[in-house]
Amino acid sequence: MTEQLCFFPEAGQSKGLPKKLLAYTPGLLDTATSDRLLQQFIRETPWKQTTQKLWDKEYLTPRLTCWYGETERIAGTLPWTPELQMIRELVEPLAGVRFNSVLLNYYRDGNDSVAWHSDKESIMGSQPTIASVSFGQVRSFDIRKKTDHSEHYSVRLEHGSFLLMKSGLQEHWEHRIAKSIKATKPRINLTFRLVL
Ligand SMILES: O=C(O)CCC(=O)C(=O)O
Numbered sequence: 001m002t003e004q005l006c007f008f009p010e011a012g013q014s015k016g017l018p019k020k021l022l023a024y025t026p027g028l029l030d031t032a033t034s035d036r037l038l039q040q041f042i043r044e045t046p047w048k049q050t051t052q053k054l055w056d057k058e059y060l061t062p063r064l065t066c067w068y069g070e071t072e073r074i075a076g077t078l079p080w081t082p083e084l085q086m087i088r089e090l091v092e093p094l095a096g097v098r099f100n101s102v103l104l105n106y107y108r109d110g111n112d113s114v115a116w117h118s119d120k121e122s123i124m125g126s127q128p129t130i131a132s133v134s135f136g137q138v139r140s141f142d143i144r145k146k147t148d149h150s151e152h153y154s155v156r157l158e159h160g161s162f163l164l165m166k167s168g169l170q171e172h173w174e175h176r177i178a179k180s181i182k183a184t185k186p187r188i189n190l191t192f193r194l195v196l
């Protein structure tokens with residue numbers, strides 16, 4: 001079947017996405033709800049652009065961020081909003097774990113990105129389960145094995161979709177959202193986490 005004729009949800013994804021590490025579900029939220037939430041998150045979140053240090057030089061992080069939840073471990077964390085609570089209640093049973101915080105990322109266009117990394121800060125333990133919900137511009141989520149970069153996969157994260165990063169992912173794999181010249185529209189991503 002040619003790609004244009006393939007309407008299955010897995011369209012645009014690498015074959016053989018390792019099910020032990022990732023589970024992708026399009027349409028967690030319907031289009032109308034996702035449209036409304038995208039605009040609301042863009043408008044109402046007090047976005048910040050932080051800096052990152054690399055080889056002793058400070059760089060602006062190429063995206064905007066904001067933390068919400070009930071943890072005191074991350075400075076500046078804001079209380080849950082009704083919308084974030086609602087999404088948390090949707091993803092918790094799917095993830096099979098409880099989350100106490102969520103990081104919002106705002107990729108204003110294809111020039112915004114997140115570099116290769118894994119989310120295994122000590123405050124989350126070494127094998128965290130992370131629930132990721134995306135709105136807006138479809139972007140590719142790439143993963144690669146830390147010890148063998150030739151082992152890699154991509155998932156296109158669609159408007160209103162849900163990606164479960166299972167507990168085995170962070171230890172031996174890293175992920176990124178690469179810059180894209182084709183991506184011109186804004187994207188919001190939510191990663192629900194349990195901060196210990
Ligand atoms: O935007 C995404 O889909 C991923 C974000 C991410 O990896 C992170 O915030 O740690």
Ligand SMILES: [Fe+2]
Pocket residue numbers: 117118119175
């Ligand atoms: Fe991440």
